[in-house]
Every structure is written in structure tokens, then in C-alpha cells.
Amino acid sequence: MLENGAEHFISVDGTDSLADAVQALTGGHGAHAVVVCTAHQGAYDESVNLLRFGGRVVCVGIPEGDMKPIASATAGVMVAKALQIVGSAVGTRKEAIEAVEFAARGIVKTHYTVEKMDKLTDVFNQMDQQKLKGRVVIDLSG
Numbered sequence: 467m468l469e470n471g472a473e474h475f476i477s478v479d480g481t482d483s484l485a486d487a488v489q490a491l492t493g494g495h496g497a498h499a500v501v502v503c504t505a506h507q508g509a510y511d512e513s514v515n516l517l518r519f520g521g522r523v524v525c526v527g528i529p530e531g532d533m534k535p536i537a538s539a540t541a542g543v544m545v546a547k548a549l550q551i552v553g554s555a556v557g558t559r560k561e562a563i564e565a566v567e568f569a570a571r572g573i574v575k576t577h578y579t580v581e582k583m584d585k586l587t588d589v590f591n592q593m594d595q596q597k598l599k600g601r602v603v604i605d606l607s608g
Contacts, residue, residue, distance in 0.1 A: 469575065471573045471574070476488065484512055484516060485512070485516055488516045492518065495518040495519075496518030496519075496521060497516050497518060497521060498517075498518060498520075498521055498522070499517075499521060499522045499523070499524060500513045500514075500516050500517060500521070500522075500523050500524070501526060502524065502525055502526060502527055503526045503527045504527045505527045505528060505529055506527075506529065506530075507529040507534055510523075510525070510529060510536045510537075511536060511537035511538055512538065513536065513538065514538035514539045514543060514544075514549060514551075515538045517547065517549055519547050519548060520547070520548050520549070521547065521549055521550075522549065522550040522551070523536070523539075523549070523550070523551045523552070524552055524554050525551065525553045525554065526553075526554055526555075536551065539551060576600070577599060577600030577601070578600050578601040578603055579600065579601075579602055579603070580602075580603045580604075580605050581602055581604060581605065582604075582605050583604060583605070583606060586604060589604070
């Protein structure tokens with residue numbers, strides 16, 4: 467992730483407490499915002515724990531399966547820390563232009579692999595096991 471322009475990266479694999487790691491990086495305050503882009507419910511359940519006073523969770527990805535509330539978003543925590551949870555399905559035209567400009571400057575890098583159609587079952591298995599990194603493009607040519 468650092469090669470993509472991030473200043474810090476906390477791996478969810480092998481990190482005992484994401485909240486503690488975020489607290490350490492922010493001088494004990496927590497993050498201003500957490501943008502959840504994954505379809506994994508666990509990321510939503512942990513998101514509120516990463517915020518500072520007045521922080522905001524931005525929900526972009528839609529968790530798979532049955533819809534569940536965010537486990538860490540109890541009324542007491544939401545009120546005591548003055549937190550917000552908002553949804554964002556799509557950005558504005560201006561935001562899309564800004565994103566394209568980031569990509570053109572090389573700040574954003576795409577991580578993908580190309581697989582033949584005969585590997586489709588393997589791709590779905592990786593997705594199901596949450597082991598897939600980035601995106602997969604299925605090559606439909608001969």
C-alpha cells in the first residue's frame with residue numbers, strides 16, 4: 467500500500483488489535499474517517515472502534531449475505547464520541563475527475579491479475595475464502 471502513496475499501512479493479517487495500531491499512529495486520538503470499501507462484515511464491525519471524537523465511517527462496500535447492523539456502533543459510543551456513519555454509493559463528477567487525475571499522476575495504482583476462463587472456479591474459491599488481493603480480469607479469448 468505504501469507504493470500506492472499511503473503514508474502508513476496496517477496489515478489486518480497479523481495485527482492483534484487494529485484499534486490499538488490506529489491509536490498508536492494517531493497519538494492516541496483515532497482516525498478522522500474510516501472508508502469501508504470491502505464486502506466483509508468484519509470490516510464494518512471494527513470500523514467505529516478506529517475513530518476519534520467526531521469521526522466518521524463512510525460505507526461504500528455492501529456486505530454480502532444477510533444485512534446486519536454494525537456491531538461496534540452502539541448508541542453509547544455514537545453519542546459519547548459524536549460519531550457519524552454515512553453511506554456513499556457513488557461520487558460526484560468532480561470527484562471522478564480528481565480520481566482520474568490521481569491515476570494519471572501515478573499516485574493510484576491498480577492491482578489486478580488476468581486469468582483464463584478455466585480458472586474461474588479457483589477465482590471464486592479465493593473470493594469465498596477472502597484471499598483475493600485486488601481484482602481479477604477474466605480473459606475470454608481462445
